[in-house]
Amino acid sequence: MSGIGLLGLTFLLSGGSISRVAPAGNPPVRGSADSAQQRIRQLEDQLAAVHTQQARQLLAGSLVALMVMAAVSLLLGRVLAQRVLRPLRLITNATRRVSADNLDWRLAVSGPADEVKDLADTIDELLERLEASFAAQRRFVANASHELRTPLATMRASLDVAVAKPDPAPSTVALADRLRIQLDRVDHLLDGFLVLARAQHGTLADATTVDLGDLIGTALRERTADVKAKRLSVTADVPPATAIQGSPALLSRLVGNVVDNAVAHNEHGGWIEITGSPTEEETVLVVETGGRVLDQREVDRLTQPFERLGGERTGSSGLGLSIVAAIAAAHGGRLALLARPAGGLRVSITLPVAKVPVVA
Numbered sequence: 001m002s003g004i005g006l007l008g009l010t011f012l013l014s015g016g017s018i019s020r021v022a023p024a025g026n027p028p029v030r031g032s033a034d035s036a037q038q039r040i041r042q043l044e045d046q047l048a049a050v051h052t053q054q055a056r057q058l059l060a061g062s063l064v065a066l067m068v069m070a071a072v073s074l075l076l077g078r079v080l081a082q083r084v085l086r087p088l089r090l091i092t093n094a095t096r097r098v099s100a101d102n103l104d105w106r107l108a109v110s111g112p113a114d115e116v117k118d119l120a121d122t123i124d125e126l127l128e129r130l131e132a133s134f135a136a137q138r139r140f141v142a143n144a145s146h147e148l149r150t151p152l153a154t155m156r157a158s159l160d161v162a163v164a165k166p167d168p169a170p171s172t173v174a175l176a177d178r179l180r181i182q183l184d185r186v187d188h189l190l191d192g193f194l195v196l197a198r199a200q201h202g203t204l205a206d207a208t209t210v211d212l213g214d215l216i217g218t219a220l221r222e223r224t225a226d227v228k229a230k231r232l233s234v235t236a237d238v239p240p241a242t243a244i245q246g247s248p249a250l251l252s253r254l255v256g257n258v259v260d261n262a263v264a265h266n267e268h269g270g271w272i273e274i275t276g277s278p279t280e281e282e283t284v285l286v287v288e289t290g291g292r293v294l295d296q297r298e299v300d301r302l303t304q305p306f307e308r309l310g311g312e313r314t315g316s317s318g319l320g321l322s323i324v325a326a327i328a329a330a331h332g333g334r335l336a337l338l339a340r341p342a343g344g345l346r347v348s349i350t351l352p353v354a355k356v357p358v359v360a
Contacts, residue, residue, distance in 0.1 A: 003069060007062045011055070087116045095123060103131035138197050145193040152190075156183055192319035195253055196305070199326035209354040210251050212242040212276055212283060218252070219259040231269050238276035243354035244283050246331040251351075254327040255285070257320040258347055262289045265309070265345075278353060282333070285349045294339040302337055324349065 087109065094107050106127060109120035159176045162168065216236055220227070227234060244251065262272045270290045277284045294309065301307045303325040325335040328349055338346040 003066050007059075007066060010062070011059060087111070087120075091116070091120050091123065098127060103127055103134060141193050142197040145190045145197070148190055149187075152183055152187055156180070159183075189319070192323055195250070196319060196323050196326055199250060199323065199330045207246055208248060209243050209245060210248050212244050212255075212285065212351075213238045213240065215252055215255040216259070216274055216276075219256045222256070223259060223263050226263050227272075230263065230266060232263065232266055233271040234274070235272070236274040238274070239278060242276050242278045242283060244331075244351045245354040246351065250327045250330065254324050254349070257324050258285075258287050258349065261320050261347070262287050262345075265289070265291070267291045270344075281353060283351050283353055285351065287347045288340065288344065290340075290342075290344040293341075293343045294345060296339045299337045299339045299345065303335060321347075 091107060091109065098105055106124045107120045108124070109117055111117055159179055162172055163176045216238055220234060220236065259272075259274075266272065266289050273286075273288045275286045277286070298309055302309070302321045305319055305322045307322070321335070321337070324347075328335045328351065331351055333349060333351040336348040336350075338348070340346050
């Protein structure tokens with residue numbers, strides 16, 4: 001717009017009219033005066049034509065120059081904008097890579113003390129506060145779980161002493177049995193807290209090669225009584241020597257929790273189908289069960305602690321699938337839950353493939 005205004009002003013200032021001046025002195029002879037006047041008009045017409053042609057040439061040249069400079073200005077503006085916004089793009093990409101598992105990472109932008117550096121420093125301070133908050137939360141869960149085990153052990157020993165006395169009262173034995181059940185549930189809950197805290201820390205000091213088939217076989221053998229009690233039909237199809245990389249204790253807990261969930265929340269006479277699909281980069285463990293049709297919105301909340309289908313508060317602690325999700329994330333994998341259209345649940349866990357194969 002500035003170029004167009006400058007072009008119009010230049011064209012107006014260069015478009016002055018040609019004045020006609022009468023010859024001075026004594027009036028010439030009639031014949032010679034007419035011929036001179038005619039010659040002057042011809043020269044004036046020629047000058048006007050030349051001026052018009054020059055004005056048109058100036059206008060055409062200015063328009064071409066304006067178009068060229070407009071294109072050059074757009075190109076230079078884009079280059080300058082990309083150069084100015086490059087630090088913001090770097091900050092955006094770096095911030096996207098930050099998650100709950102690498103909050104110790106910082107942008108550490110260097111350069112002059114301008115608005116961009118202030119923004120990067122503010123994000124670094126925010127990440128530092130988030131890291132401290134996450135660490136405090138995990139320490140509290142781990143420490144509280146450890147500290148609560150001592151009074152639980154004391155209560156359990158007191159119950160054993162009371163029942164071990166000669167001729168205990170029947171009411172005392174019944175009360176002790178009920179309290180043991182509740183103590184076992186609290187102990188199981190604390191154990192879940194410890195595993196969840198360890199998985200969320202992402203510390204896999206004992207990482208090694210683990211056979212997925214062995215983990216599934218062990219989990220099914222430990223729950224044989226429950227499977228028989230519900231008369232469940234279980235099929236497992238995992239290729240031999242399917243190796244995954246990670247902590248044996250955490251991966252065993254992952255598989256055990258998934259199988260527990262499939263058995264505990266299955267209908268009487270139902271079915272469980274377990275499959276493993278290894279590829280070059282990852283292994284997908286799928287556990288499917290039948291049952292009633294579930295709401296996908298409720299299923300999506302099951303990865304959060306203490307979430308249960310339908311808000312029920314009995315039968316489980318509500319930590320099973322949240323522990324599975326945390327363990328999978330700690331191993332660089334992921335958990336996906338899908339409500340089957342025909343009823344039941346499909347649990348899909350993606351885990352990294354071990355670099356060193358196992359012997360079948």
